[in-house]
Amino acid sequence: MTKVVVSGAFGRMGSMICRMVTETEGLELVGGIGNQAGTQFNVEVVKSEEIDRLLTEQQPDVLIDFTIASAAVTAIQAATRHHVGLVVGTTGFSDAQQRQIRDAVEGTVPAVISTNFSIGVNIFWQILRNAAPLLSEYDIEVSEAHHRHKKDAPSGTAKTILSILDEAVGEREKVYGREGITERKNEIGVHVFRGGDIVGDHAVTFAKNFESITLSHRAYDRAVLVKGALIAAAWVHGKLPGIYPFSAVLDLES
Ligand SMILES: NC(=O)C1=CN([C@@H]2O[C@H](COP(=O)(O)OP(=O)(O)OC[C@H]3O[C@@H](n4cnc5c(N)ncnc54)[C@H](OP(=O)(O)O)[C@@H]3O)[C@@H](O)[C@H]2O)C=CC1
């Protein structure tokens, strides 16, 4: 049995994760962390000031975090103090926050950290790794669309796409939207849409004269992201300390 605490327990992802943990054999929901205290699926949800008490009392095996960057850093640091494994889906970390996370996790706990827990997106990234080197002479544009409530832009997934492209075709300047008189150089254009309840769309277009190729992924239901996080939670329990990508959980490494 893997005992799970969910940070962001009242959020869009967190509340669905709490419900699906209670419905998944082998996982047990033992607590939550929220911006306010309360209960979720019959377990206590505490504010971040009470994390240490919760982790001491409930002795979870894994903490799953889907919050905002600053709250995630606090939860991650607490989990490492209590030797609790981690699944982190929160996006929008600054470079300094990423360093804080690496420093906290290294040598202490196993952590699966991914900007996207959909299996399809992780396969999409792998396809991109293989395809992009063949398309290095093409103009490249990246776009993403999400619901109106999303706070960070571009999405974490889009940032991962950009780092895959940097590695595959060499680092290029990123141009975030265009306005006025602009001349395209050897850059990557990045375009962000926000509206309605779009779960998550990502696309990469490679264009040259007379032809283009677009690789895209669309999530129709947040459940695909939640399912991936739960697969990661079951996997990470008992692993050696270190940061693992979700592709390692899925055994997608080529
Ligand atoms: N990796 C992946 O596959 C995915 C990643 N995400 C990422 O996950 C994060 C959450 O997304 P989503 O669920 O849509 O966002 P929500 O805003 O719905 O959920 C975040 C929750 O965190 C709570 N929160 C804020 N501060 C704290 C704190 N200090 N301690 C505990 N909880 C806190 C918020 O409370 P309040 O509302 O009161 O502020 C809210 O309930 C985002 O960064 C998003 O990009 C999302 C989907 C998939």
Ligand SMILES: O=C(O)C1=N[C@H](C(=O)O)C[C@H](O)C1
């Ligand atoms: O905030 C969201 O909703 C999502 N965030 C992740 C991201 O920033 O890439 C993943 C997913 O697309 C949904």
